[in-house]
Every structure is written in C-alpha cells, then in structure tokens.
Amino acid sequence: MADHINLKDLPTEGERLDFNKVSRYAVMLLGAGGIGLIVSIILLFIPATQKAYGFSWLLGTVFFFTIAVGGIFWTLLHHASNSGWGIAVRRVFERVGSMIWLPGVLMLPLFLISPVKHSLWHWTEIEDNANDKAAQQQTIDNYQAKHDALVAEYQETVKEATAAGNLNEAKMAEAEIAKIGEFDESKIAGKIIKDKDAILYGKHGYLNQPFMWARYISFFVILTFIIFQMRKWSTTQDETGGLKLTFRMRRAACGFLPLFAVAMTFGAIDWVMAIDHHWFSTMYGVYFFAGSALSGMAVIILVVTMLRNLGYLRKVVTVEHYHIMGKLMFAFVIFWAYITFSQFFLIWYANITEETKYFLIRNTEFWNYASIALVVCHFVIPFILLLPAWMKRTPRYLAFMACYVIVVHLLDVYLMIIPMRGPIVASNYVIPGAIIGDLFAVVTVGCLVAGGFLYSLRKYSLFPCRDPRLLESVNAHN
Amino acid sequence: MNTGIKKVYGYLARFETATALYKAAAKVRDKGFKKWDSYSSFPIHGMDDAMGLGRSKLPFFVFFGGAAGLFTAIALQFGTQVYLYPTVVQAKPANLFTIPAYFPVMFELTVLLSAFTTLFGMLALSQLPRFNHPLFESKQFARATDDGFFIAIEARDPRFNREQTKEFLEEIGGTDVELVEEQL
Numbered sequence: 001m002a003d004h005i006n007l008k009d010l011p012t013e014g015e016r017l018d019f020n021k022v023s024r025y026a027v028m029l030l031g032a033g034g035i036g037l038i039v040s041i042i043l044l045f046i047p048a049t050q051k052a053y054g055f056s057w058l059l060g061t062v063f064f065f066t067i068a069v070g071g072i073f074w075t076l077l078h079h080a081s082n083s084g085w086g087i088a089v090r091r092v093f094e095r096v097g098s099m100i101w102l103p104g105v106l107m108l109p110l111f112l113i114s115p116v117k118h119s120l121w122h123w124t125e126i127e128d129n130a131n132d133k134a135a136q137q138q139t140i141d142n143y144q145a146k147h148d149a150l151v152a153e154y155q156e157t158v159k160e161a162t163a164a165g166n167l168n169e170a171k172m173a174e175a176e177i178a179k180i181g182e183f184d185e186s187k188i189a190g191k192i193i194k195d196k197d198a199i200l201y202g203k204h205g206y207l208n209q210p211f212m213w214a215r216y217i218s219f220f221v222i223l224t225f226i227i228f229q230m231r232k233w234s235t236t237q238d239e240t241g242g243l244k245l246t247f248r249m250r251r252a253a254c255g256f257l258p259l260f261a262v263a264m265t266f267g268a269i270d271w272v273m274a275i276d277h278h279w280f281s282t283m284y285g286v287y288f289f290a291g292s293a294l295s296g297m298a299v300i301i302l303v304v305t306m307l308r309n310l311g312y313l314r315k316v317v318t319v320e321h322y323h324i325m326g327k328l329m330f331a332f333v334i335f336w337a338y339i340t341f342s343q344f345f346l347i348w349y350a351n352i353t354e355e356t357k358y359f360l361i362r363n364t365e366f367w368n369y370a371s372i373a374l375v376v377c378h379f380v381i382p383f384i385l386l387l388p389a390w391m392k393r394t395p396r397y398l399a400f401m402a403c404y405v406i407v408v409h410l411l412d413v414y415l416m417i418i419p420m421r422g423p424i425v426a427s428n429y430v431i432p433g434a435i436i437g438d439l440f441a442v443v444t445v446g447c448l449v450a451g452g453f454l455y456s457l458r459k460y461s462l463f464p465c466r467d468p469r470l471l472e473s474v475n476a477h478n
Numbered sequence: 479m480n481t482g483i484k485k486v487y488g489y490l491a492r493f494e495t496a497t498a499l500y501k502a503a504a505k506v507r508d509k510g511f512k513k514w515d516s517y518s519s520f521p522i523h524g525m526d527d528a529m530g531l532g533r534s535k536l537p538f539f540v541f542f543g544g545a546a547g548l549f550t551a552i553a554l555q556f557g558t559q560v561y562l563y564p565t566v567v568q569a570k571p572a573n574l575f576t577i578p579a580y581f582p583v584m585f586e587l588t589v590l591l592s593a594f595t596t597l598f599g600m601l602a603l604s605q606l607p608r609f610n611h612p613l614f615e616s617k618q619f620a621r622a623t624d625d626g627f628f629i630a631i632e633a634r635d636p637r638f639n640r641e642q643t644k645e646f647l648e649e650i651g652g653t654d655v656e657l658v659e660e661q662l
Contacts, residue, residue, distance in 0.1 A: 341578070344578065345581070345582075349579065351568065351569070
C-alpha cells in the first residue's frame, strides 16, 4: 500500500465545481433544449403531428426517466448494502438521481393534451367516450330495450300459462319478473365500458383516469422526495460530519427501497406497458428496472469521467472505482439479458394469444431486424467487450463503453414504445419523418436534463468530504 | 517410514501481527525471492500485491471450460433435434430459429463447466489436495491456524543462503526463525 492516501492528501472542504468551466455548455444546452421544448409543445398541439410526436415525446421523457431512476437505485443500494467503495462517487449517484423531477414535469403535456393522451394510451379514449353523454344515452337505451323485451317475454308466458290453467308455471314466471325488477339506470354506468372493451372493463379498477393521475403525481413526488432527502442528509454530513447521518441514511435507504420499487414498477406499467392495455407481462417492471440500473450506471461512469477530465476527483476516484463500476455495468448487461430473455421465452414458448401480441409486433417484418439488433448489440457485444478485467480498468475505454450502453439502451426503450405507433401488424409501416421526430424529442429532453444537471453541480462538494468512511473508499481495492 | 535422511525445506519465520506480516512480505518481494509463501489463519486484504503474485491464471482456463460447456449444449441439442432427427415441438420450427428453446441448457452447461473448471482448476493450481507438507515438521507452524503469521522461504529459491536468509528474516522483524527440514 505504497500509494495509501491519508486525509492530509484530500481537501478538507471537498472540491467544488468551478461553474465558469461549464457555464458555457450549460447555457448552450438549456438554450437548445428550450427552443426544442417550444417546438415540441407546438408539435404536440398541431393535429397533423401530435399523434406521432406524442410517442416521440414519451420516448424522450421515459428514456431520461430510466436514467434518473437508475441514479436513485444506486444511491439507495449504496446505503442499504452499507457499501464502502462507493462513498467517493456517491455524490454523483445522488446528482444523477435528483434529475428525476425533470422528466416527470416534461411528461405532463402528454397527460394534458387530450388527443395525444388518447393516441398514446388508447384506454383513456375508450373511457372518455364512455363518459360521453350521447354514448351513455345510447347504451342506456340499449339496455332498457333488452330489459323491457325480457320482461315482456315473461309477461307473455304468464298470460299463456294462465289461459292454459297452468298456475304453477305462471307463478314461476311472475317470480322471474319480480327478480328482474324495475330498470335501474345507475346500474348500467359500469357496463358502458364493458360493451366497448370487455378487457378494459376487467382492468377498470386500475386503469381509470382519476387513479392514473393520482399515481402519476404520487410516483414522481415519492421518487423526488426519496432522492432529495438522501441528498440533503448527505450534504448535511459535509458540514457536520460524524456517523449519525451515515446510520440514518442506511436505515432510511432500506425503508425507501420498497417505495422506490413500487413507484418505478407501476410507473413503467402506467406509461409504457399500458400503451397496449390488452397486453400484460408480469416481468415488465423488472425488465424496465434492468435497463434503468444499467443506463444509470453508464451515465454515472460518464459523469465521473467528465469531472475527472475537468480536474476534479483526481485523488478520490481511482482506477479501482472504475473497475467496480465497470463490473456493475457488466453485471447489469447480463441481468438485462436474463430478464429480457425470460420475458420473451415464456411468452414465445407458451404461445398464448393474449400474451404474444407484444412480440407479434416486434418480432415480425420490419421490427424484427431491430429486435435481433437488440440481442446482438445490447447483450453479445457489450458482454464480450466488458469481460476482460483490463478493459474495465481503463477509464477511457470504459467511458466509451458507457456511451455505447446508453445508445443501445435508447434502442431498447425505442422498441418498448415506438412499435405501438403503427398499426398492429406493421408490415414496413413508417410514418414519414417520424424517426426525425423521435431523435428530436430525445435530443430536446437530453439537452434540458443535461443542462439542468450541470446547473445542479454548482452546489455542494463533488464528493462527501466529511463522511467518516471516506478513506475506506478512496483506498478501495478489489 | 522414517529413512533418517533429511532435506532442507527452508526457513520459517513468525510475525506477531497481520500488519507485520504484510510489511515483511513486501520486503521479501522486493528482495527478489520467488519460491516463498506467507501463512495466516485468515485472508489479508492486499496480500496479493504485497507478495507480488500478479493475476491468477485461472480465468484463462475457466474461459475454455465455459466455452466447452456452451458448445456441448449446442452440439447435443442442435445435433439431435435439428440435424439427426428434426423434432417439431409445440409448432416451433426445427431450425436455427428454435434457438431460444435451447438457451436454458446452453446457459446451464456453460455455468456448470465454468464452475467445475474453477473449482478443480483452483485445486490443481494450488496443488491440492495433498497428504502432507514439509512445514508440518515445524512445531510452531501449528499456530498458523490460530494466532501465528508465518513467512517461509524455500531452499529451492536461487537467492536462498543459509546465513544471509536467516539474517534477512530477522532483520524484517521475524521471530523464532527456524530451519525446517523434511523427512525423506
């Protein structure tokens, strides 16, 4: 341990980012993002483009949502597992995670603009139509006609039976009429959706708009609260020091993890899986999570590399940290493949009609090339490239791999969302210019998130300078 | 069987603490000894570097073990169910596109043979299991499983010298330096 680092070697007050170094980029990013945002809002309001662009905008926001969720996950896991090595890079975890509020806010137009909402989540359209007065009256009339016909039939029976002297049968028919009772309009209310979409009727307890709004708001409030609270404790420790906050964060992280899991899983189900409300997969939450944790770690590696290139964290983050982060990224490449394959495999093998729909779209014709590319580029290539230890111990190379992983993760999210834009059997179905819209939305949200992220770096030290176990992390070894 | 013939195995020196052992090991490494080892009752973090061991050769073998498992699985499944006797199960085609059905076995055999190679490769590389070790001749060496920290420099090492090595071990803080002789 010749290169053992002592507290004397580290700046006691931590390192603060000299914002002048990055202010130019931050302003440029936010400027470009702002212009993009205005254009996007306009595109979301123009009837000709809003349906196609709604999917693009969902892609952009969900993509950065997954990255921020990854940041939250690594923060919580770091504390819950009482990890020692991660202290040096913990602040980066927290910073990446605390961008979660921005995709949440940017997602808002999708819920507010009715035609966009209807094209994205078709079930909302069915529900809104069911609430339509004329449609309601129509359904009520239909049911009333059915009711009256049934009652008339029994009355006919009563009449015939009485004429024939069959009193027993007449009594039974009268009992039936009493059982059917008067026509009651209020009982029909729930059946309107049943008429339109029987599957949605079964899921209506979950898929209804008041509950959807409640979930959308509460999930983002929960996730934002979790990460802001963790960051607050962590930055308070920069001033006070001591073990008390370390213990508190560890305890809190264990409590936050289930909350985080629920918010993330049902968020994925609400915004992505519910695009096709007939389809379901019990693995969807964990599938979404695998990609989130992977891309979150990739972004963390990139941010650490950026800060080191700017001249920070030089003594705190060593090649050992890169090795560990590389191993975690590698692990989640495999975990993603495992989960994705499990989801595909069970559906493919069982071959049950209501489940195969998802892969019927994605594994036929045009989208099949993208799906096969996903298998090769998201698993085979990074698996081989990240396998040797020296590759994980070369920061420049690992940063390149992190960029690569982010790009293929974009392809993954793209395949979750975009195929649903076309008709169900999409034989080379392309909306002209839609792919430009997709890229534009991703770049716009990316500019806003990256700009906001650079601004968030101004405050606080770049590493937890008074964490009692900082030296354990700085001298980490694996 | 005791033949009465003895052969010098090497010097054994005891250290009081794990830290002392760690620092002494770094000095032995810097002196240029190759045939030597350190003994303690628990793993000491960073000892690989202090002893200058470098990376293990094991991953190299494990890669081939895993690859052998993978190709065994491919051969057994594709060979039997696609080439020799094409079998249609659950309306799945008997060609390359049935490959998802074969993944579980491919995965399991890769893991199984990797694990076997790791376990038996580790045993082979550390020359285990063995019935005896020359150091068992030393009475104090029993403490290696309790509270003793030892360094043994073998006589096979080209730098070994009866006087100088003993002095060297005492110099770096070893106590109870003992010449271990094995029975032939």
